[in-house]
Amino acid sequence: MINSGDTAWVLISTALVILMTPALAFFYAGMVRRKNVLSTIMLSVAILALISVQWVLFGYTLAFGPDHAGLFGGLNWLGLNGVGQTPYPGYAATIPHLAFMVFQLAFAVITPALITGAFVERINFPGFLLFTLLWSTFIYDPVAHWVWGIGGWLRNLGALDFAGGTVVHITAGVSALALALIIGRRKGYGKFPMEPSNIPFTILGAFLLWFGWFGFNGGSALSSGGLATSALVVTNTAAAAAALTWMLMSWIHKRPSVLGLATGAVVGLVAITPASGYVSPLSALVIGAVAAVVSYYSILIRVKSGLDDSLDVFACHGMGGITGALLTGVFADKAINSAGANGLLFGNPQQLLIQAIAVLVVAVFSFTVSYILGRVIDAVFSLRARSEEEEIGLDITQHGEAAYS
């Protein structure tokens, strides 16, 4: 039975989450050098187009189609065959099946876009497109099935992931690490200064992400009542706590940094994502603050290691997602969501173990398959732009365009 309030909220949430991909494009573009601004934006918006098509053709059915062995969805809904205006009660009983499908599409789009931060300023565009298509098909779609699909093995195990801490942020963060290893450092990295092109772009992007995240987490209730409201409140709370924590850390270091505050906000949003339908506002404060500290030091360690995960996708999304997924197993409370589970603090230490298993399996799977895909594509098509293309800048050499006159 379709409920118009639920449907309206899920459709609005879909639009909010779709906005997050161009928001991410600007979040990233502000932190790269002037010669690679358009290239960096292109990576995200090309994914918006590419995966929107992939999802309709076969991505949705691979992720959410009728289960095979808990591992992937069958091809019954190829080309959205049978996915119509009536609800599919197994996923959401009060909204059209198409509404659930397109809400999930927005998640399938932004996840590979997150990875692009690892290889900006040196990626070869054709190799990148192929990588993205295969990554979505062989990593995102199966993992979404494991965690969210009916019959998915991690869902059956009882793993909690309200809006994608594991499915979105851990897959993307860990894959970014693999890609950064394969593609190597930018020319001159660590030797020459690399000045960000436009920090206000990054700040604008970060706060548009914050705005879109209300759809990401609030919409994941798939209804418009109390649970969506609760998810929205904890989302805002965790983002704020993480932003303040990061600002304080940068202040202790030297000055209260706006780039630091914005980065903290995004990390807080990442960390609350898996927990957003299961925890109280006070728990969200702790989750946000802890994630900010974890990601801040992860960036410092990454820099020291010499690895050029250029926009710290692993530190922010990988570590933020892992922190959030594990803390979900600590702070989850059935008083917030009776369909969830209790965590460690509410007498169920078992849940933390389940969360840890889900984190470990998804991280190892994502890293391994990303590494293999990356190596193969690099060998056949080259993932890295030619040396002189990288020096001149990818805007001109890969796209024939200039961001600024």
Place this chain on the structure above:
Amino acid sequence: MGFKKIEAIIRTEKLDEVRMAVEGVGIVGMTVTEVKGRGSQKGILLEWRAGEYRVEFLPKLKLELVVHDVDLEKAVEALSAAARTGKVGDGKIFIYSMEDIVRVRTGERGRPAV
């Protein structure tokens, strides 16, 4: 009687004070260019997401003005007094001899064209 070209690298925030100071000694015309450069101050560190990044060239302004030889000392004095903070990064003044000057509108050469 010749003229000199004064090329001054100054702090961006000092432009209006310098403009008023040289106007005070009767020099109105000048060309201003936004430039980047470095001196003994070298670069500076700016806040990154965690830690810092280095900027090796700092934004400065380059002023170019042409004066009669007789006006040179008071122009340089006014300019440097207005541009000075006493800290590293105050800039430099370069002085060149000039061959000739042409006023495009009238075709006047030399002295009247200044």
